[in-house]
Amino acid sequence: MxxxxxxxxxxxxxxxxxxxxxHIFGDPPADVRPRFRYWLPDASVNSDVVAADIKHTADIGAGGVELVPFFEYGGTLNPNPPVDWSTYNFGTAPFVDLFKTALKSHSEHGLVMDFAIGPNQGQGVPAEPDNEGLQWDMTPYTVAVPGSGRFGGKIPGWGSGNLVALVTALVKLNETITFETIGLAGIPVPVTYDRFVLDHKTLTEQTRRVDKHGNVSLRLPRARSGTHYRLFAFYERLAGAKNLAFRSSQHEDIFDDGSYTVDHFDARGAAVVKEFWEDHILTDEVAALLSKVGNYAWEDSLEMHFNVTWSRSLSERFQRLHGYSIKPYLPLLTFRQNTVVMQKDQPGTFECVLDTEDEGLSFVNDFRATLVAGYKEYLTAPSDWAHDLGVKFSAQPVYGSVMDMLSAIPSLDAPECESLSFSDNIDMYRAFSGPARLSGKRIVSNEMGAVRGSAYNYHLPSLLFSVNRAFIGGVNKMVLHGQAYSGAYPNTTWPGHTPFTYMFSDLFSPRLPTWEYGLRQTMDYIARGQAVLQSSVPKADVVIYHKDSATTIENIYQGEDLVKEGWSWNYLSADNLALEESRVRNGILAPDGPAWKAFIVESTQNLTIDAIKALDRFARDGLPVIFSGGTPGYYPTGRDTQKPKFDRDLAHLLRLRNVHTVATGSVARKLRELGLRPxxxxxxxxxxxxxxxxxxxxxxxxxxxxxxxxxxxxxxxxxxxxxxxxxxxxxxxxxxxxxxxxxxxxxxxxxxxxxxxxxxxxxxxxxxxxxxxxxxxxxxxxxxxxxxxxxxxxxxxxxxxxxxxxxxxxxxxxxxxDTSCVPGRLQLSTWTLTAEHWEAPEDLYDSQHTVKYNTTHELTSPTSWTEIPALTNTSGVGYYNTTFTWPPKREHNARTARCSPANLDLRAYISFSRVIDTITVYVNDQQVPPLDLTNPVADIGPYLRRGVNTIRVTVPTTLWNYLRTIFNDLVSAGVSASRFGGPPPAGEAGLVGSVTLTPYRTIVV
Structure with a gap:
């Protein structure tokens, strides 16, 4: 039946x-295909080369570029540029001409273009230094009050900015702490700071008592033995931070001073960017081209430096959101309240905590929530501006800063993460994509393929590893890091301009052997994967609660049961639960989107009062809510503790019929007991x-x-x-x-x-x-x-x-x-290798020419070039040749006597045990369709013929094994490749491992 x-x-x-x-799967259109982040050195470069580079992206299977005016990472890598950046700054006439060239090239070749909204990472634009829409900073100072309790005179730090607040407090305990962390250069850095435990009842704002000269007269209670009072003074000022900095002897207009980072916690910051574009870039022609081929206006991650993350509007915003003043609690914001990833070795010189159960964390949480609110306001403004231009807005939100990443993601048209900071972590990708999917974002983007120490040494299987993990985590658009400008650039040796001075992978361009030999197949693979993922609504089985006041990149769910039993999941923050899409229908959360079947809360998480209300609503509407490992903690907010209300509301929630509590690692079992399945x-x-x-x-x-x-x-x-x-x-x-x-x-x-x-x-x-x-x-x-x-x-x-x-x-x-007559596997072991060497020209500063010559080698088995004495330090392309007779002869015995290979119509699969870079296979001069580099197996039956057959395999290498031999002589924009240390060792290259033919017969059933 x-x-x-x-x-x-x-x-x-x-x-x-x-x-x-x-229908688009076979040949996805440009807007679906991956793009290259294109490192534009500056606006002095040859516009014809830029146009040709963009054409090359079309040839190689990309959908266009993300144009990033690099300026040597904003001048960080080279504050003494080899050209006049005042003349070629972002927004100057040469830049606008180059920008138009890039747009026109995209239009000519049917591509689409993303573009940074400022130089370097797009976080600001040239501006007058006193523009109040630029980045603000807050600096804390402290001094002890004498034991008498009397302080008279100038407060600490006076003159360093506008006084925000003066606060006094009793220090009940203090200690000096030293620890070691890893700095941005990747080396250990010692950090020393003072830690003060403050009596929460003594926090007092004294700002009104400070006169206009910065003097104050205070009489505080005499501190008992072992304690003392301290003054804490806080000043705000325009940070003067630049996303493009260089030394200039003239200051006649805004282009002479580089580019200033704007305030990212107030819409005024975005207004500075908008006004600059309208004044300097958006001619009628540019606007028309953008509406035709523009795709995403874009900004990178928040790589900004602060003493304390701040905006001039923050105090007023805090009061409006939370109903009390932040000023008495500013001492709690002096430590690790900046860009924590960029400033691991600059957490602050002193830390203050309260003598309360949560050590003052409720005020810190409210501060960070205020930052998120301001950041969302900032994101909305460039989004609206981009929409007016006929494009969309993409950015890398929050991570690395002291905010809840998941809260900000829905504010973007196309939120973007990156493989570098996310460390190819599937769990974190699922966290990132959860709020995006809930809020209906069609595109989740990724800055893909940046690996420290892999410049010119990045293998395509490594790229695939990162891409596949992003795909399965919910990411559906890859922007490859990145494409190098291929033209000549001052003070630059072969193989050409190298962004980040050989620090990061990779420098995709025709200079790489893989560009012509294999990269197209990989680009098509990514494009087709994106075509599937972008043209459908992604679903996941369950959603897991995750509330961070400062985002960390690590595995969140602690059990292994979900992945072992085949469940898929996302994460949502408490803030996401307030979105209108966060509704249950027929027992499913967000049924028109991810359609989660259950909500999971781990005991390691901290619930907000509002999250409990949302979960109560979900459970009453039929969604199973599962608490794993016990009850979660309390996420404190506000001046007055709501812990009693939290306890009552949580106890009530746990009694609801659709709410279940299980042991850690038993969520999957409970899901099955509820009749659910992946x-x-x-x-x-x-x-x-x-x-x-x-x-x-x-x-x-x-x-x-x-x-x-x-x-x-x-x-x-x-x-x-x-x-x-x-x-x-x-x-x-x-x-x-x-x-x-x-x-x-x-x-x-x-x-x-x-x-x-x-x-x-x-x-x-x-x-x-x-x-x-x-x-x-x-x-x-x-x-x-x-x-x-x-x-x-x-x-x-x-x-x-x-x-x-x-x-x-x-x-x-x-x-x-019956396949007893089919021969077994056979190894293809004897090969002739023609190695095409790619080397620098005699004039190392001639970056436009590559010297190529061939050598021939007879191999008894595929062997890494590093194991062949003549090829140890060689880069280029390997052309491998072998022959074999088909069909293969079988050992004759009684069992095989009846077998006639001619009657079997034998064919074969070819398989490669390993792929270091990429391989292209030809059988009898017919090219075999592209092989999956993660499982390099192909049916070559249609190409075989009786008698002698020839197999050719083309294998490119990276440039690294050769480049390392001249590493100390390499220069990009006047900066030595060895600036950050010596070269890593040589790596495997060429065809390695085994090559196997597996005969088969076709049986029609």
Missing amino acids: GFAIFDIHYAIQCHAKSSSSL RVEAKTNGTCYTTWGEADQYSYAVVYSDLVSSTGSITVDSTEAPFILNPWTGDVSPVLVYTQSRSTTTIPINLAGNQTLFFAFSDKLAKDHLVPCYHVRDAPSHVLGTDVTENNKIALKVAHSERTSHAVLSTGRKVSL
């Missing part, structure tokens, strides 16, 4: 009428991450094998026709081996480590594809692949087995598979 149901179902598929929304359930011997999405005419599943191989199956919550989407070739083909129940489909899978599979489920795809009206329910492991014949039958590609095995069809028929 089950067979009949499956057969009828599949017969309906065979006659489906509608086409699929996957949308994509992976049962394998490895660790697989999954995701699910839905579009108008299809659903998709993505499966990723983490680090090591995984064999087993996936079960999806669908009975529509399954298809496999090959993002390396663009092929869409029916899955032919699977089983179905009344509500699910189970597909066997076998993934290599870091491999990703894309599946589509649609009864409508059959209109465009041959789909047999039956399928295979069970097949042995030596079935290497399947195909559909011209007469709509299923062909199994079956490798050697000593025993006769069987395949079971959905019709119930059992088919015998």
Whole structure:
């Protein structure tokens, strides 16, 4: 009876009428494809070269560039530029001309362009230094009050800015602490600071008692032995911080002074940017071009330096939001309240905490919430401005600063994270994408591929590792870090301008051997993955609560049960629960978006009062709420503790019918007890991450094998026709081996480590594809692949087995598979290697020419170039050649006497055990479709012929093994490559490992 149901179902598929929304999968359009972050050295460069570089991105499969006026990282790497940056500053006439050239080149080649809204990272623009929309800072000072309790005279720090507040407090305990941290240069740095424990009852604002000369006369109670009073003075001032700084001898206009960072916690900061663009860049022609090919106006992460993160409007905003003044509590903001990632070794010279249970954390939390509110106001302003230009706004929000990242994400058109700071962490990607998906953001972007110490030494499989982890975490747009300007630049040696002075990967350009040999296939892979992920609504099984007042990049969920049992998840902050999309319908949270089936709260988290209210509402509306490991903590806010109310509200919540408490690591078990199951359930011997999405005419599943191989199956919550989407070739083909129940489909899978599979489920795809009206329910492991014949039958590609095995069809028929006559695997071991050496010209400052010459080497097996004496320090392209006779001869014995290779129509798969960079395969001069670099296996059956066959393999290397030999002579924009230390060692290159042919015979069932 089950067979009949499956057969009828599949017969309906065979006659489906509608086409699929996957029509762009094979060749995604420009706006779907990945882009390069294009490092524009400055506006002095050759505009024809910029136009050609943009054309090259189209040739290589990118959708355009993200134009970043680099200016040597804002002058940080080189405050003495080799050209006059006053003349070529951001917004000058040469820059506007270059900007138009870039836009026109995108238009000519059918591309789209993202652009930074300022130089360097886009965090400011040239401006008058006294513009109050620029970045503000607050500086704290402190001094002890004599034991008598009397203080008379000038307060500490007077004259360093506008006085915000003077506060006195009794210090009950003080100590000096030293610790070691890792600075930005990557080396240990000692940090020493004073820690004061303050009597919370003695915090007193004394600002009104300070006269206009900074003098104050105070009489405080006499401190008992072991304690003392202190004065704390706080001053605000324009920080004078620049996102483009250089030494200039003239100061005639705003371009002579670089570019100032704007206030990011008030809309006035965005207004400075808008006014600059309107005054200096947005001609009618530029505006028209932007509306045609502009995509995202963009800003990088908040790499800003403060003593205390501040805005001039913060005190007033704080009072309005929280109903009390922040000023008496400013001593609590003196330590680690700046850009904590950029300033690990500059946390502050003293720290103050209160003698209360939470040590004053409630005031710190309110301060950080105020920063978030101001930052959201800032983000809204450039978003509105971008929309007026006909583009959208993207930025990297919050992380590295003392704010809740998840709270700010919904304020952007396209929130962007980065593989560097996120350390390729799937859990953090799921946290980042959660609020984006809840708020309906179609694009979640990623600054992809920056790796410290990998300039010219970045391998494409490493890029794929990062891309695949981002994909499975919910990221669907990659901006590759980055494309180097390929023209000549002053004081720069071969191989050309190198942003970040050889610190970070990678410098994509035609200078790299991989540019012509393999990069296109990788770009197409990313594009097709993005096409699937961008054209559907991503779903996840459950959502997990996470509230940080300052974002940390680390694993959040503490159990392993969810991933082991195939569940997918996202995270939401307490702030996200107030969004209008955060609603439950039919027991599902955000049903038109991520459609989470349950809400999980771990005991390690701290709940806000408002979060408890939201969870109460969710539970009453039918959403299961699961507390894991016990009850969570209290997230303190405000002057008056709400802990008693928190305890009452939480106790009431825990008594609701849809609220459950389980032990740590038992969430998955409770979900099953509630009758829930993952949308994509992976049962394998490895660790697989999954995701699910839905579009108008299809659903998709993505499966990723983490680090090591995984064999087993996936079960999806669908009975529509399954298809496999090959993002390396663009092929869409029916899955032919699977089983179905009344509500699910189970597909066997076998993934290599870091491999990703894309599946589509649609009864409508059959209109465009041959789909047999039956399928295979069970097949042995030596079935290497399947195909559909011209007469709509299923062909199994079956490798050697000593025993006769069987395949079971959905019709119930059992088919015998005899492959005892098929030869076993054979190694291709003898190769001729023609190594094309890429080297610098005799004039090292001739960055436009690469010297190339060939050497030939006979190899008994594929071997790294570092193991071949003549190639140890060589970079370039390897052309490998080998021959073999087909079909292979078998050892003759009684069992094989009946076997006739001619009658078997033998074919073969080729497989490579390892890929260091990328490989392109030719069989008898016919190019094999691109191989999945994470699982480099290809069916070469169509290209084989009887007799002698030739296989050619083209393998590019990085430039590193050669560059390291001249490393101390390399210079970019006048800065030595060895500025930050010597070169890393040489790495493997070329074709390595084993190359195997696996013969098979085709059996039609």
